[in-house]
Amino acid sequence: MTETADQLFVILQHWLVGHAPVGLQSIVSALLSVVAILVVFASLFAITTVLERKGLGRIQNRYGPNRVGPFGFLQPIADGIKSLTKEDIVPQAADKTVHFLAPVVLVLAAFSLYAVLPIGRNMVLANLDAGVLFFFAVSSVMEVTIFMAGWSSRNKYSLLGAMRAVAQMISYEVPLILASVTVIMAAGSLSTVTIVERQAGYTGILPHWFVFTPWGFAGFVLFMIAATAESNRSPFDLPEGESEIIAGYYTEYSGFKFALFFLGEYLGMFAISGLGITLFLGGWAAPLPFLTWVPSYLWFFAKLLAMIVMFIWIRGTLPRLRMDQLMNFAWKFMLPMALLNLVTAGVWRFLPQGVLRWLVCSALVVVPYVLLGRGLMQGWKLEKRVYRFAE
Amino acid sequence: MLGEGIAKGLVETARNFFGSYLSKDRLTTVQYPEERLPQIEATRDFPFLVYDGDDWQAGMRCVGCQICEKECPPKCIYIEKSTDKKPDAVGKLQFYPAVFNIDISVCMSCQICVEVCPFEAIKMDTEFELSTDDRFGGLLWDKARLSKSNAYYGKIHPTDAARSDAQLAEEKAKVEAKAKAAAEAKANPTSPSPSQPGSGGSPIQ
Amino acid sequence: MLFAIFAILTVAGAVAAMSLRNLVHSVLVLTVAFAGLAAVYLQLGAQFIGFAQILVYVGAVAILIVFAILLTREATATPRSILADSWKESALVVLVVFGVLAWAIHKSAASRNIVPPQPEATMQQIGSALMLRFALPLEIIGVLLTVALIGAVTIAMQDRQETR
Numbered sequence: 001m002t003e004t005a006d007q008l009f010v011i012l013q014h015w016l017v018g019h020a021p022v023g024l025q026s027i028v029s030a031l032l033s034v035v036a037i038l039v040v041f042a043s044l045f046a047i048t049t050v051l052e053r054k055g056l057g058r059i060q061n062r063y064g065p066n067r068v069g070p071f072g073f074l075q076p077i078a079d080g081i082k083s084l085t086k087e088d089i090v091p092q093a094a095d096k097t098v099h100f101l102a103p104v105v106l107v108l109a110a111f112s113l114y115a116v117l118p119i120g121r122n123m124v125l126a127n128l129d130a131g132v133l134f135f136f137a138v139s140s141v142m143e144v145t146i147f148m149a150g151w152s153s154r155n156k157y158s159l160l161g162a163m164r165a166v167a168q169m170i171s172y173e174v175p176l177i178l179a180s181v182t183v184i185m186a187a188g189s190l191s192t193v194t195i196v197e198r199q200a201g202y203t204g205i206l207p208h209w210f211v212f213t214p215w216g217f218a219g220f221v222l223f224m225i226a227a228t229a230e231s232n233r234s235p236f237d238l239p240e241g242e243s244e245i246i247a248g249y250y251t252e253y254s255g256f257k258f259a260l261f262f263l264g265e266y267l268g269m270f271a272i273s274g275l276g277i278t279l280f281l282g283g284w285a286a287p288l289p290f291l292t293w294v295p296s297y298l299w300f301f302a303k304l305l306a307m308i309v310m311f312i313w314i315r316g317t318l319p320r321l322r323m324d325q326l327m328n329f330a331w332k333f334m335l336p337m338a339l340l341n342l343v344t345a346g347v348w349r350f351l352p353q354g355v356l357r358w359l360v361c362s363a364l365v366v367v368p369y370v371l372l373g374r375g376l377m378q379g380w381k382l383e384k385r386v387y388r389f390a391e
Numbered sequence: 392m393l394g395e396g397i398a399k400g401l402v403e404t405a406r407n408f409f410g411s412y413l414s415k416d417r418l419t420t421v422q423y424p425e426e427r428l429p430q431i432e433a434t435r436d437f438p439f440l441v442y443d444g445d446d447w448q449a450g451m452r453c454v455g456c457q458i459c460e461k462e463c464p465p466k467c468i469y470i471e472k473s474t475d476k477k478p479d480a481v482g483k484l485q486f487y488p489a490v491f492n493i494d495i496s497v498c499m500s501c502q503i504c505v506e507v508c509p510f511e512a513i514k515m516d517t518e519f520e521l522s523t524d525d526r527f528g529g530l531l532w533d534k535a536r537l538s539k540s541n542a543y544y545g546k547i548h549p550t551d552a553a554r555s556d557a558q559l560a561e562e563k564a565k566v567e568a569k570a571k572a573a574a575e576a577k578a579n580p581t582s583p584s585p586s587q588p589g590s591g592g593s594p595i596q
Numbered sequence: 597m598l599f600a601i602f603a604i605l606t607v608a609g610a611v612a613a614m615s616l617r618n619l620v621h622s623v624l625v626l627t628v629a630f631a632g633l634a635a636v637y638l639q640l641g642a643q644f645i646g647f648a649q650i651l652v653y654v655g656a657v658a659i660l661i662v663f664a665i666l667l668t669r670e671a672t673a674t675p676r677s678i679l680a681d682s683w684k685e686s687a688l689v690v691l692v693v694f695g696v697l698a699w700a701i702h703k704s705a706a707s708r709n710i711v712p713p714q715p716e717a718t719m720q721q722i723g724s725a726l727m728l729r730f731a732l733p734l735e736i737i738g739v740l741l742t743v744a745l746i747g748a749v750t751i752a753m754q755d756r757q758e759t760r
Contacts, residue, residue: 055408058407058408058411058412059404059407059408059411060407061407061411061417061418062418062419062420063418063420063422313401313404313405313408314401316404316408317397317401317403317404318397318400369393370393372393373393373394376393377393
């Protein structure tokens with residue numbers, strides 16, 4: 001019974017594919033999965049926009065949107081209608097082809113990230129041998145589209161915002177990939193399905209997720225910080241926060257194209273959280289051994305929801321980081337920590353199981369964290385400001 | 392330690408989030424238009440013309456002196472004086488405005504017209520939900536639209552209305568006293584007029 | 597058939613990259629050519645190379661070229677003729693090189709439809725080959741990249757110190 005509930009969508013897909021002619025069956029099967037991904041994640045995007053606004057509102061001691069529908073949950077429909085009916089303004093000096101293509105390619109790349117995420121047992125669109133590599137490859141396509149958006153607007157502020165966004169994204173890609181490499185090392189494969197399978201199993205009550213190891217926990221924290229920066233979310237939203245002050249890379253976009261950018265950004269956020277869940281939090285596995293009767297896709301979405309709540313919480317808490325603070329953090333703190341994490345993961349693998357392994361690896365993670373933190377914070381003294389030319 | 396401040400901040404925002412559900416005084420939002428914030432007594436939005444009694448045309452206090460029209464900074468008042476007279480608030484025969492228009496889309500609620508009016512005829516209203524879809528004349532108000540009774544004035548600005556009524560009553564009393572004295576003087580022409588100074592001083596002996 | 601599509605895409609991208617007047621446009625079309633090449637790799641079953649091509653070329657090299665263009669010259673510079681002055685000599689050299697390559701490919705085994713059994717190239721094998729059999733070349737390449745990086749930084753730093 002639980003088996004049927006767990007494999008419900010797989011069974012449904014097989015049944016539907018059975019109706020298609022034999023030659024087209026693989027295409028129909030792929031099409032069904034693609035349609036399912038489009039529908040599910042686009043609705044998740046809609047729900048997240050309203051959840052975020054209400055969540056941020058409550059954090060800020062106010063209601064969020066509460067007029068459209070019960071408790072405001074139909075707000076995305078109103079937003080969708082608004083963005084569809086706004087006038088689509090393209091600046092006269094803008095590069096029309098590139099200006100049009102940028103949001104389209106962004107959304108294309110964002111949707112294709114979901115192809116390698118295992119959403120449930122046997123529920124992955126493409127079980128690629130190099131799944132994680134595919135994921136990072138496609139997310140680097142997203143950086144090019146952001147640059148395209150900023151450059152094609154022929155607006156010096158957009159260009160500046162785009163260049164800053166691209167610099168931020170390529171800087172944070174390095175700790176992101178290094179944090180994932182530790183997991184790949186531990187699992188022995190680049191395939192997301194294999195990585196999830198390696199995290200199945202329970203010792204007593206504790207699951208074998210990688211996050212419950214010292215290097216896994218550090219890797220998870222590094223991964224999530226880098227993921228926040230990759231999706232241009234607060235506190236790393238300098239490229240889009242600038243648009244409140246001067247301009248950002250999508251200033252010259254109005255109406256539906258703006259909505260597409262928004263969609264692409266949020267989809268990227270979900271995809272990278274999905275990858276974090278796959279790599280560190282055990283994918284679709286249940287957290288406790290007696291909860292395995294709950295279908296696997298529900299666990300995946302529960303974990304995804306927890307990640308989204310974390311993102312919203314952090315957005316409501318932290319102020320925006322300045323560009324130099326952001327880059328310093330990536331190169332001076334996160335990169336050394338990621339490299340040390342790599343060493344720790346290796347040490348973990350080669351030590352025998354037991355308390356010694358835990359002590360050594362925890363020390364290897366915590367001590368550099370504290371020392372590096374202290375070392376980097378030493379230069380932070382509030383000094384009297386000295387003007388070079390004004391006196 | 393690195394990250395300590397962030398953790399403290401996260402705890403604070405979590406407390407805000409859950410507190411907003413548990414304690415009602417965290418959310419100070421007023422859900423307009425179901426609820427409204429109470430207005431203070433000295434609220435001023437747009438002017439209105441005060442009339443005494445029930446007939447707005449007979450009881451209108453405005454005498455068409457055009458002082459408010461001249462003093463209005465954005466010049467949103469337009470007055471045309473009448474040619475006949477009618478008794479005003481204190482009983483004297485005065486002109487009255489045949490046309491009195493205020494363009495409230497121009498009016499900036501500065502209350503100068505109220506301050507300069509010598510007849511307590513124009514006061515500030517407290518209504519602000521005045522949107523209209525008539526682009527061309529919907530916000531150009533004429534005499535009829537602008538007239539509101541003294542009872543209404545007493546309801547929206549009680550202390551001001553009390554002061555204004557007291558002032559008008561005093562002026563009315565003075566006018567009536569003068570009129571009574573004039574009537575008595577006309578009735579008894581030979582009695583020494585009380586306005587002659589009495590021989591109170593000591594005569595030179 | 598699929599190969600024909602990807603090949604045409606790649607060649608068209610490369611030709612457009614050379615012939616477009618706007619420099620940033622040509623970089624973007626070059627990116628398309630890179631992606632077409634990655635698609636050819638994927639079609640041949642070389643997953644690692646294909647995705648690494650996208651990750652490195654599209655994700656890093658294209659962005660690097662774009663930054664270089666934007667930081668060093670005006671993107672809306674006056675478009676000059678797409679043919680350089682010495683186009684006749686260049687065309688001759690191109691034809692000669694093309695001829696040599698075509699002859700070499702024609703003479704090789706691949707064009708005779710005798711396809712040797714393709715070696716398995718799973719991730720495991722690439723990884724173990726890189727770490728065990730080709731460890732020395734890998735380290736040398738790493739050293740080479742580090743040297744290039746340090747050299748670039750040194751040159752840039754010297755310029756900065758000169759202009760100070």
